[in-house]
Amino acid sequence: MIIQKSATPRIATFDPQNFSFGDTFTDHMIICEYENGKWGDVKLIPYGPLPFTPAMMGLNYGQACFEGMKAYKDDEGEVFLFRPEKNFERINKSASRLAMPEVTEEMFLGGLKALVDMDREWIPQGVGTSLYIRPLIFATEEVLKARISNKYMFAIVATPAKSYYTEPVSVLISDFYSRAASGGVGSAKAAGNYAASFYPTQLANQQGYEQVIWTDDSTHEYFEESGTMNVFVRINDTIYTPPTSEKILDGVTRDSFIHLAKRRGIEVRIEPVSVKKVIEAQKDGSLKEVWGVGTAVVTSVFRALGYKGEKLELPTLPLEESFALSLQQDLVNIQNNKSEDPFGWRMKVGKEVLQDA
């Protein structure tokens, strides 16, 4: 790895009590370039602009995918990644579906650890705070031909993240717009999937809903995802979530919730979740909770479902009765090294790069 420390670090100006999530970047980033059929050296360099023209294929043809993950600092100041090998697997699945080269474990996990180690002072300490990390791969060749690119960049950038806590939200069950086609790229974290969701989400916002529950595009009878998250439904004391497929993202938080629910002895059914079943359960009172899960907020609890002009209210459960909040707490405790780690999900980030550099 080639390491070039920032000559003008901004860390002294960073106030962990008062910063803007998402556009406050740490002092460094990882980059690695692909050409002539192979990846070059991994470089840890100061965060900043690189020279790209508007002919860059990643911008023209959308050959770009990313991951979202976090690093956590415990009470002793030790830093941990959470199941990074899952993100490593998934970025390569996304890359394959978009006909992009896979990245190596050295690039991905080695790059992650080096960046997090180098910029560990940027990780806020305290319940729920973390460092949000964004690995991505994008096509960099400058060619106006709609074909597979021959040049790519792998990069990792990071921003401090505030507490995951969010208010319960209202969500609109989609009966026209959709985020994924059968035989499409819904299961990849493809850049284009997100842009496609913005306009329908904006329409939902205008109707008073914070997010969209995406349904299958051909019948709109089955739940797929919610916003940019996987979705869970609790009817009586059973949790339901749709199976992953080429249309549904194989979320790391989704998988973790399934493990944690089973550990608590909660029945989890991974099967198609029909809109009809959820609406009927709301009507007869057996629908206890619906929530989304993802890296950014861990859990987004829903307080109402909009469907064909009707707004169906959901109960507000206290922590001790809520599966969503209990499982969230189980997960956050593991992530922040406040509990045992029964599944071996934490990966400690040692102090290596910073001392070498």
Add this chain to the structure above:
Amino acid sequence: MIIQKSATPRIATFDPQNFSFGDTFTDHMIICEYENGKWGDVKLIPYGPLPFTPAMMGLNYGQACFEGMKAYKDDEGEVFLFRPEKNFERINKSASRLAMPEVTEEMFLGGLKALVDMDREWIPQGVGTSLYIRPLIFATEEVLKARISNKYMFAIVATPAKSYYTEPVSVLISDFYSRAASGGVGSAKAAGNYAASFYPTQLANQQGYEQVIWTDDSTHEYFEESGTMNVFVRINDTIYTPPTSEKILDGVTRDSFIHLAKRRGIEVRIEPVSVKKVIEAQKDGSLKEVWGVGTAVVTSVFRALGYKGEKLELPTLPLEESFALSLQQDLVNIQNNKSEDPFGWRMKVGKEVLQDA
């Protein structure tokens, strides 16, 4: 418009008889930046890199769309655009679907004319050659949040293009992969649509097919597009093409072919085209031609259709018997100012910018 002429033009090194399409860029480009809710000045500047970080939203969330169009130089050296108002309309439809700001006519048509005028020496003269022009809009804000960007760039870049002539190709009718979801972004020239098509196309290539005929994602029973083109089918002496929808691009070449076919008195039916009907017509000999149309190659004639393990051959018709080739010739003659312009499709590009600059 702010005009900054290149101090180191490369035009003297350009050989119109020997250049590489797609990665030979003209000396200039147009850029215009959007922030605080409005577009800034349109700038005509030297083609080259701009400073972007890997946190750019266009790369992370795929908020990016483009147009493909051409400028043609006639025997007298006069330069024409072809129906540029159609591309102007469409880029704004794409932008709206991706929750991006629309561009103004001054930016789009004014920018196009200025760039083509300034770089008119880059346009090769001769049958079928042209200047391929790429207007695009992409999100430039640096934020790691999956939401609508607040900053964008509109840009126009251009590359000289060789003769449109291509050999007939074999195409594979898709029975699993798809390019568009119902309620999705198929009708937008969204960057992500192209990346999503690369892997299925690569699989088709490995089976000996140059392109994929995309079918509807829920049943795969109806034709949608072919490769990056709209598709036409001729059974006996009637032409069929699927209606545009939120899944099918409203192609300028498609629309032009429909007009030109009607002018020749050919019956054109704009209706769903079922795979079954096409296969049956091939079996009984009434399937005369199948072809794709688009700006880049005008027409791509198909010589075989692959379907569920079978390769169905198509006749090879000479120009005088082929609707595909006759209509292509009609169109190219209008584009190159070699025939009348009954529909008012040509737009002459005057010599203005170059003299002012």
